[in-house]
Amino acid sequence: MSEQNKDDQPIVIARDVHKWFDNFQALKGINMEVKIGEVIVIFGPSGSGKSTFIRTLNRLEEHQRGTIIIDGIELSHDVRNIERVRREIGMVFQQFNLFPHLTVLQNITLAPIWVRRWSKEKADEIAMQLLERVGIPEQAQKFPGQLSGGQQQRVAIARALAMQPKIMLFDEPTSALDPEMIKEVLDVMVELAKSGMTMLVVTHEMGFARAVAHRMYFFDEGLIVESGTPEQIFKDPQQDRTKLFLSQILSH
C-alpha cells in the first residue's frame, strides 16, 4: 500500500478494460495510468465510450475484461472493495443528480454522516466551508429546485468533495448548462485542479483542457485513438480522426 501511495505511483490503473452492453462493445481495451495530482481530460464523439470508461472506475458500470486498480484496490465483485473505492472517488454528473427532497446542506452532509459516520456538527461545518469554496454559502438552506443550473452543479461538486475523495470524476459537467453558467462551474474546477486534486474530466471545454490538463485522451469507438499533453494534441495531432474532431469542435 505505502509503495503505491507514493507520488510517482499511479493512483488509477486501467489495463485492457473491455465492456459490452449486450452485443454492443462500448470499450475495446482501454489502458490508462493516472498519477496523484494529475488532471486528465477525456474527449471524443458521443458514443465513443468516454463516459462509460470513467463510470467503470467507480463501478457504476461493470467492466467484463481487464483490470482496474484504484489506490491499490482492485475492482472486482467484492462489494466491500467497491464501497471502499467509492468512498475515495467523488463524481460529478452531467445532470447534477442532486437529491430534490433534501436541502443543499443535507445533500452535502448525507454521505459524510452515513458513510464516514461524522457527527452532524462536523459534517455541517465542513459542508459550509465547501459551499464557501464553490461560492454559494447563502444557498445552504434552499432546495436544489430553487437554484440555477450552475449553482446546482457547484453544489454537486461540493457534495462530491465532502467525502474528501482522493480522485474526482467529472462526466460532462457543463453539457447541461446554459452558456452563461458554464464559466462559474469551470472556475470552480480550475481552482480544484490547481489545488492538486487528481481529476478525470470528460468534457469538450477545450479552454479548460488547455488551462489545466496534464494529459488529454481522445476516445473513438471504444478505443483511445490518441493521447498526449494539451500542447501536443492542439498543435500537432498525429491521427486524422483527432484532427477532424478538433476542427469540428473548435471551428465555431
Place this chain on the structure above:
Amino acid sequence: MTSTSDGLGPPSPPGAMEWIRKNLFSNWYNSLLTILGATVVYFTLINIITWVFNTADWRPVTVAPLLYLVGQYPREELWRAGISLLMVTFLVGMSWGVWKRYVRAFAIFMGILLGILAVFPLETTTITLPIRVFMLINPFLIYLGYRIGRLQSVHGRHVATLWLITLLLIPLVILPGFENSSLLPKVPTTVWGGLLITLLLSVGGIVLSFPIGVLLALGRRSSLPVVKLFSIFFIEVVRGVPLVTILFMFSIILALFLPSESRIDRVIRALMGTVVFSAAYTAENVRGGLQAIPPGQVEAAKAMGLKNFHITILIVLPQALRLVIPTIVGQFISLFKDTTLVYIVGINDLLGIGNAVLNLNPEFVRLQMEVYLFIAVIFWVFSYFMSYASLQLEKALGVGER
C-alpha cells in the same frame, strides 16, 4: 387600486354583476341554459329539504344512535369507547398545535361536529346525560391538546409516538379488555359493531397494509430471486381475487384448517383479509413511484459510497412515497368503503348495523332510504377528510419540489 388608473398594473377583477353577465348570460343560449340549470337546482333542493325535514322518518336512526356507533358493545362498558374517543380528540388537538395549519381545519371541524352531536336534540333515552357530557368534553380537549401542542418543548416526533401508542392501546387493550379483570373485563369482538368496527378495520387495514405494501414493492424490484418471486406471486394472486373471496378465505377456510383451540378472533381474521388485499394494491402503487425516480439519483448515491439499504431509505423511498400520496390515499378511501363487505362474513359494521336496524321493527322495513342516506353521509364525511388530509400532506411534504 391607484395603479389601474394610469393603465399600468394588472386590471382590477370584474365586479359581481359583470362576472354574472360575462359567464352566465353572454348570449341567448347561455342565458337559457343558466335559467334551466337554476330551475333544476332549485326544485331538486326544495324537494330534498322537504323530504329531509317533513317526509322522512328518521326513527331508525334516532331510536338507537349508539348501535350505529359501537354496535352491541355493553352499555356499562361504554366509557371505554368514550375514553378512546377522548384520547383521539386530544391527539388531534396536539397535532393541530404541532403541525399548525395542516391540521387546523380538521381539528376545528371535529370539535364543532362533536359539540353539535353532544347537544343534538334526539327523542331517545339511550343517549343519557353522562354520554352527552362525555361528548361535550371533546371540543375542550381538542383545545387543551392544541395549547399543549404549541409548547416549545413538544415536537412532532412526540405526537407521532403518542399516536402510535394510542392506536395500539385502543384496539388491543382498552376496548377488548382482559379475562378476569375487574377494571377492564373482557368484551368479545362478537358484540363490537357499527362505526367502531368500520374504523377499526379501515384504520387497522391502512396502518398495517402500508408497510407491508412498501416491502412488497421493494421486494418486487429486488435482485434476490426468491424475494422477487414471492413478491410477484403474492401481489398478482391477491390482485387477481375479489375482496369478498379473500374475506371468505380468511373467515371460513382459515378457521377450518387451524385447530379449533387456536381460533383467531373473527374480527382479526377479517382484518387480516383486508390487510392482505390492501397490501397488494399498495405495493403496485408504490412500485409506480419507485419507477418514477430517475436512475441518476441512485447512481449519485452509489457513487458516494452509500449502502443499498441507505440508498433505499434515504433517497428512493422518500421521493417515491411523496409521488404516490394521491394514489395511495385514493386506494385507502376505497379500502375504507370496501370494509362494508365484512357484513357478508357476519360482522356488523356500520352498514351491517343499518341492515339490522331495518329488520328490528316491521315499520322500519320501508325506511331504507333514510338509513342508507344517513350511512352514506357518514362515509362521505370520513372519505372527504381523507382526501383533504392527502392534500395537506402533499403541501407539507412538497417543500422545494419543482
